[in-house]
Amino acid sequence: MHFTRPLAKLIEEFQKFPGVGPKSAQRMAFHILSLSSENVHGLASAIVDAKDRVKHCSRCFHYSAQDPCEICASDRRDRHTICVVAEPRDLIALERTREYKGSYHVLTGLISPMEGKGPEQLSIRELIHRVDSEEVKEVILAISPTVEGDATVLYLNHLLKPLGIKVTRIAFGLPVGGDLEYADDVTLSRAMEGRREI
């Protein structure tokens, strides 16, 4: 198949997006071409604008156009509890539940030597600093139970324990609607550990 150059380039760019295969990339590119010039310029400037204005909050490393971010700036948030997540999208997932009223800390990734990510590449030093200086009582680790997630939890626990605060990890169980038969061993044993009386 042959695409004229600028179109091929656009498809290629879309294909770099996570979860976008060749077919969806093509659909997206054709969609762009079908839009009015005005709409396309609007889209392009939205991309540039978001990239220019959204930064990491200097305190919790969440994405925000203001610093400190909306959550850190709010006086209705409990500052004695920090919930640690790997990525901003995890924070957003937790916020959606409206259950949690404490503050957050985004690690900006997990420890993964294969991707060149060690503690120095993450916001771990800043987390320890916050725990030291902000009268934190509890740190909740909301980190998924993958091999990299577990390594990060073990590493953090090793640093946080000596500081004399409570360190907890959120429980992981079976996904609702998930097939018990194909749940992996690790998930199953965790779900067992975290079981509750009904």
Place this chain on the structure above:
Amino acid sequence: MLESGPKTLQNAMQVKTVTLSNFRNYPDVNVSVGSGKTFLIGENAQGKSNFLEAVELVSTGRSARASQDSELIRWGEPQLSVQVIFERMGVEESVEYRLARQTAARPGQRLLSRQILVNGVSYSFVKALLGHLITVSFQVDDLNLLRGGPKYRRDWIDGVILRVRPTFLDVLQSFAKVISQRNRLLKTICEAKRVTVSDQDQLLAWDKQLARFGSQIIKERMRLLSELLPRAQENQSHLSGRRESLQADYYFKAPEPKEDDSREYGNGVAEDLPPASSMSALLEAEEQEVAQILMRLLKERRREEIARKQSLVGPHRDDISLTLNDSSAVTFASQGQQRSLVLSLKLAELERLTESCGESPVLLLDDVMAELDAGRQRLLMSAVGDNTQTIITTTHLAGFEPSWLEGATIYSVAAGAIEKVTL
């Protein structure tokens, strides 16, 4: 059709039909497999092993001989499918494996998409196949259990565990991930030529993970080996006219440094170096204790691990030692003794899987009869009995004891086509 109505075996898993489309050298075939013994006869390179490979693929989710899955698709074709309809505990089930080449964005990039269907339900992960069609394969390559490096023995025992308990795959995969991550970290540390406090803390986190998954694997292997051993001993004793006694032990600290050229290195070396811990000592131990031993070994070998940029402690380095009358089976056993020993182990595998399936798994014999003398053929025959479905490949029928051919279904295989033969 004028075929004698398929009689059903008692207490045996049974393949009914195998349908291949663009798998290896098969454009399109649909074979009904006999309830007892089915022979596939053909010259070399006609597709006999390919056929068994296809059945194994939907059973274990992987091909033992393909180095890349893309090899499995018939040359020049976009996709393959393998479907097997079989009966398990009297209930008909179907497993299907589809693999398609995907149009890649960049030339040279090879993408495959995989689809698994189990009883009509679609999955994207191979694991869904495990625990349905259970097979046991005998191949000429099985001699590598003795002559090959430790990896053959580890893969063999892991393969048996996976058929007893499919979720073991998660543990194996997590462990493999830990090793890759840890090796990369060791490499980074080695190249930086110094170990920072943060490096040490990070290593500790990976050590704990290695010990956690590693101890699960070690315990699982020891448990299975201890279950296989008495059965294998009985077989070996029988084959040798009660003259030979087989012993096996699980060594969970592989002897150094020759491990890398695993082909050259047999398990005889294990004798030179006392194992850090062995099965006899640890069979009763809790997983926790094994994890602690691993942590200790890791600490002892930290310096060396960094220097060699490799994880040197863990089940990925372990070995199983096999001895006959107290001397190493690799170094001292004759060719005939080695063949008997391999047969004894494989039959133990068959018996163990029969137990966990509640019925006999499907037996796949790839070109192995030529290797067995009359005595070994008879033992195999008596183990198989009339109650195991068996698919046998061979270049010719001469050399088979007549009992093997009674009531057998016979097919000829030529250049990717399979046709029924009446004798």
